[in-house]
Amino acid sequence: MTENLKVEVVGLNRVKGRHLVVQVRLSNTGTDKRLSWAGELGDHTRPLGEITWASGIGVLDALARTWLLPYKPAGAACLCSNRDRDGLGQFIDPGRSITVYAVLPAPSGNPTTTTVVTPVGPPMLDVPITDDPPAGDFPDPDAEPVTPITRRLILASESLDKSEETADDGKDLQINLSADVLFAVDKATLTPKARSVIARTAKLIDASPATVVTVAGHADSSGTDAINNPLSLRRAQAVQHALTALLTRDGVRFHTEGHGSRRPLYRNDTDEGKRRNRRVTVTFRKPQPAAQEPGATTTTGATDLTGSTTADGQPIAMEVTGLRRLPGGLGLLTYTITNEGSSEAWFRDLHHAQDWEAYKYQAATNVRLTDVTARRQYLPGRLEVPTDNRTDFYCACTAVSGVRISTEKFAPGQTREFWNLFALPDTTTINAKIGPFRDLHIPIR
Numbered sequence: 001m002t003e004n005l006k007v008e009v010v011g012l013n014r015v016k017g018r019h020l021v022v023q024v025r026l027s028n029t030g031t032d033k034r035l036s037w038a039g040e041l042g043d044h045t046r047p048l049g050e051i052t053w054a055s056g057i058g059v060l061d062a063l064a065r066t067w068l069l070p071y072k073p074a075g076a077a078c079l080c081s082n083r084d085r086d087g088l089g090q091f092i093d094p095g096r097s098i099t100v101y102a103v104l105p106a107p108s109g110n111p112t113t114t115t116v117v118t119p120v121g122p123p124m125l126d127v128p129i130t131d132d133p134p135a136g137d138f139p140d141p142d143a144e145p146v147t148p149i150t151r152r153l154i155l156a157s158e159s160l161d162k163s164e165e166t167a168d169d170g171k172d173l174q175i176n177l178s179a180d181v182l183f184a185v186d187k188a189t190l191t192p193k194a195r196s197v198i199a200r201t202a203k204l205i206d207a208s209p210a211t212v213v214t215v216a217g218h219a220d221s222s223g224t225d226a227i228n229n230p231l232s233l234r235r236a237q238a239v240q241h242a243l244t245a246l247l248t249r250d251g252v253r254f255h256t257e258g259h260g261s262r263r264p265l266y267r268n269d270t271d272e273g274k275r276r277n278r279r280v281t282v283t284f285r286k287p288q289p290a291a292q293e294p295g296a297t298t299t300t301g302a303t304d305l306t307g308s309t310t311a312d313g314q315p316i317a318m319e320v321t322g323l324r325r326l327p328g329g330l331g332l333l334t335y336t337i338t339n340e341g342s343s344e345a346w347f348r349d350l351h352h353a354q355d356w357e358a359y360k361y362q363a364a365t366n367v368r369l370t371d372v373t374a375r376r377q378y379l380p381g382r383l384e385v386p387t388d389n390r391t392d393f394y395c396a397c398t399a400v401s402g403v404r405i406s407t408e409k410f411a412p413g414q415t416r417e418f419w420n421l422f423a424l425p426d427t428t429t430i431n432a433k434i435g436p437f438r439d440l441h442i443p444i445r
Contacts, residue, residue, distance in 0.1 A: 001121060001417075003030075004028055013130055013133065014129050015134065023099055026097060027097040028093060035091060042054075042056050045151055045360075052077060053078070057118055061107040069102075072146060079141060103138060103141050104148075121417065123332060153382070155381045157378045163178050201243065202247055205282075206248050208285050208287040208288075210285040213255070214254075214256075214283045215237075215254055215280065216258070216259055217258045217281075218263055219259075220261060318336065318338075318435075319338075325424055333419060340413070350365075351365060352366045363398060364395065367397070367433070367434050378422045397421065430444060
């Protein structure tokens with residue numbers, strides 16, 4: 001996303017079986033301007049005043065659905081390259097390179113490769129990990145108390161009829177059943193359509209190792225607690241009774257709750273946000289996926305992966321460069337945007353998310369994948385960041401604000417590469433809608 005900044009992983013060493021030292025070479029490939037790298041490599045999921053130095057270098061632990069970032073020692077931003085410890089300047093001169101590092105937890109499962117993430121471009125896949133000692137002087141994470149910095153990755157999908165949406169964090173499934181589909185207004189008696197909606201959830205519980213299932217009713221901010229609290233509980237109980245009748249295995253206990261309007265998922269200041277907050281949430285251990293060997297797939301008729309539109313009167317081109325299947329049921333979509341005109345243009349259509357979605361900063365959220373056969377839509381992943389009094393969400397995709405505030409401005413002929421993480425179904429192709437561009441049918445490899 002930053003022109004003339006080249007990023008190369010030059011070292012990935014597992015230390016003591018549980019830590020990882022990541023070394024990255026940063027090069028200024030330009031000929032006339034110095035590059036400021038400290039803000040570029042900072043962790044954008046922290047407050048803007050704290051995203052300095054190399055705190056944004058990390059790895060994606062796909063199996064655990066976590067984004068692993070450098071340890072945080074007491075009194076320092078991170079266990080990573082910084083000006084005080086390493087004597088680094090803020091700028092890289094034209095034609096020069098520097099090497100920076102980050103020390104973080106090793107990904108789970110003792111893998112031989114991993115995915116390295118930085119804020120400046122798409123995740124770098126299949127980077128080999130060595131158990132040899134790293135060459136150089138790096139801080140020992142066992143020499144002082146350090147705090148692991150992890151971001152939970154939430155992958156969401158929903159049925160095309162909007163009857164339910166599912167969030168998968170790698171451990172549990174959280175299925176939000178639309179109360180508007182399950183019940184009439186102010187009622188707790190299931191509608192005729194409710195059984196078919198609940199049946200999918202029952203099949204997933206049957207396929208899971210869950211012994212405890214939590215069923216929680218929720219309301220929007222309309223009405224009073226005196227109405228919402230008992231109604232949400234009665235609705236949860238109705239869903240629990242229906243699930244009990246549909247399950248085909250024994251050994252499942254239910255815990256039923258009614259939260260009224262106290263736990264909204266989305267903002268209550270839009271009709272769509274309120275609709276999605278009126279729900280019954282069913283949470284349980286996710287089913288284990290069948291083992292599969294990702295491999296290259298060839299699909300005829302899917303070679304034209306381009307689209308076009310205009311911005312500020314200039315022609316804008318888009319090309320999908322890949323949809324790659326990762327471990328843990330994840331997928332990485334990459335695509336380029338190019339200003340093919342003769343004048344500068346602002347292209348702002350990638351961050352136009354639906355108004356019920358709430359992200360801390362603007363990002364390339366206006367992207368959807370659709371499995372037409374299963375009638376299911378997949379939304380960009382979210383990074384969950386707890387704060388003192390709330391939870392912030394950041395898109396697991398290209399940021400276009402914060403330190404990237406000008407990345408929607410394209411010079412004539414300029415190209416930038418964007419990316420999104422999704423959950424992927426077990427299929428070889430999927431439909432994609434990227435911003436204002438035409439629908440595409442994309443092969444998964």
